[in-house]
Amino acid sequence: DRARPIASRGHLFAVQGEDVVALDAATGEVSREFEGAGRARELLSVGDTVIVADEGNVRAFPVDKSEAAWRFEASHPRQMVAGNGLVVFLQGAAPEVWPAGKSEAVALDLRTGRVRCRTDAYPWLGKVSRVVLHGGHLAFEVSSFSDHDAGNALYMVSPDTGRLQWEKSFPPGMNHRRQARAMFIGEELWILRGGKTNTVDPVYVGRAPIE
Helix, strand or coil: CCCCCEEECCEEEEEECCEEEEEECCCCCEEEEECCCCCCCEEEEECCEEEEECCCEEEEEECCCCCCCEEEECCCCEEEEEECCEEEEEEECCHHHCCCCCEEEEEEECCCCCEEEEECCCHHHHHEEEEEEECCEEEEEECCCCCCCCCCEEEEECCCCCCEEEEEECCECCCCCCCCCCEEECCEEECCECEEECCCCHHHCEEECCC
């Protein structure tokens, strides 16, 4: 449940003991400890900012300072992404207890930590397996992680308003642990679809070309 190390601009950001530290990429020496970062579950590096999420907070640290620039109190923040001036994550009920409680999507201003938008209006938020932020496009992936085609979908949401722009259910073009992946190339969104269809009914299982 610890954050994975990330490398960026001459540093390796990692969890060391109970602390989040910046290591010099050339020497491996600790160059900075980020105070009060908590028990980090996720780490991101965006430009000159390090974003740290623990069980109850999201914090932003300037790379060259030990103290947080801002802190946002959150409940079980996860699936965190950042870019285009935003930090986006899910919070609330963990996926393993959905639908016992609601999950919420939150978009914060990267510089100030102020809320740009937030929404818990969509029941599928508790099933999201991955979030993708590309420019002004925000995609939520819901995947079955099984051999079934049902339960795989992409949901495109405006990062500025939190409104659903469009959604698409489709059979991912793979077997076994199938995933609905959002793959951006420039301004285009690509998906891999095909393979077995209607897998819930063995009598009517079909197969679509993978494309």
